[in-house]
Amino acid sequence: MNKLKVVLDKTLITSASLLLILMVIFSVWQVLARYVFNISSPGTEESIRYLLIWFGLLTAAYVFGAKKHIAILFFREKFSPRTQLLIERVTDVLIILLAAILMVFGGIKIVLLTSAQTAAATGISLGVVYAALPVSGVFIIIYTVISMMTKRINENEEVGV
Structure with a gap:
């Protein structure tokens, strides 16, 4: 699992870096x-705007995988370790459900609805632009599953299984 996470991290950070470089080049040219x-x-x-959409969503997925996103730990830390673990598991399941329904399923519906539309200045299919939503949703789901499996392995090691 750790190797998969490393590959995903490198893929996302490289993609985001390339998108950022392209945005800078286009901005300077403009x-x-x-x-x-x-x-x-x-x-x-128009290209910068669409690159920013992809950059923002891919970077958000990377940050999510790196566990650098905003988390409100104040409430969770008030509970016992066992309850904290339960809260984490419920949160992980909710994240998977929300990412699957809103980002992947909803994103695919948006892509299908907009794939025939083209951008005015560039002629790019808007389906390609909005494809960033389901792609980043899939990355978030994968990162959450990896996190859940890593937590499970760590729990088993602590218990001695």
Whole structure:
């Protein structure tokens, strides 16, 4: 499981880095085109917007997998360790359900609804743009399952199974 997580981490951080580099290049080009060369570059602004959608969702999935997301631990820490474990498990199941229903299932429906539509300046299919939602949902589900399995293995080691 740890190897899978490492591969996912590297894939997501590399993809997010490439998207960020592209956004910077397009932004610099847009400024140069507008203010130095006095020409318009309508496709770059739209491209940056769509790259930002992919960047934001892939980075959110990576942050989720790295356990660097916002968590409210104040309430959970007031309970016994056994209750805390139960709360974690219930939370993990809820995360999987929400990611599966809202991000994956809902995202696929949005992709199917918008796949025939194209962006005005670039001609990119909006289905490709919105595909970031189910893709990041799948990554979040995988990270949650890995986390649950890792917790289970650690529990068994502590108990001596």
